[in-house]
Amino acid sequence: DTGVSQDPRHKITKRGQNVTFRCDPISEHNRLYWYRQTLGQGPEFLTYFQNEAQLEKSRLLSDRFSAERPKGSFSTLEIQRTEQGDSAMYLCASSLAVGGEKLFFGSGTQLSVL
């Protein structure tokens, strides 16, 4: 059973550097979500895709953040010119469009910006 996988598990970077995370959803799932979770908080919605189309972006997603899902399969989340406030766990989830209330989450990528 291949669930949602995220790579890398951990990323340490210096302020000002660019980072890219990858998410591989469950293969038959056409919806893909990105969430961000900071310590002591619940996950916050960033953006979601239906197939390759990015349908909604949160106001949390500044212009330094960009997400893609070019072929409707895996997705990447890039953060340019990282800031210390970007330090968080970045979670990816996928679901079917029908019955899409059940999301399957990956284990996340923990980003630390020094």
Added chain:
Amino acid sequence: AQSVTQLDSQVPVFEEAPVELRCNYSSSVSVYLFWYVQYPNQGLQLLLKYLSGSTLVKGINGFEAEFNKSQTSFHLRKPSVHISDTAEYFCVSLNTGFQKLVFGTGTRLLVSP
């Protein structure tokens, strides 16, 4: 806008004792509510969901929750907890169109022997 409020950030309990994790929601429209669980070093998992119908919903691992419209609550309960239930529990609402989940701040359940 819809939101959920989890009233307790941490709930310590002894093994085999009952537990209730509290959640209140606010929404002016039809509401869909969930509880997700996050075990240490694992991804979030759906515990149970309320979409419509019976207000008492049963989930995995012996958990259940009751949707109470008059009190705008969706509390999670388990009659007897195990050490393995130690985890972070999130009350979650879903906007119409099933587009995105809105998470509460979480309640850490700590079960000790």
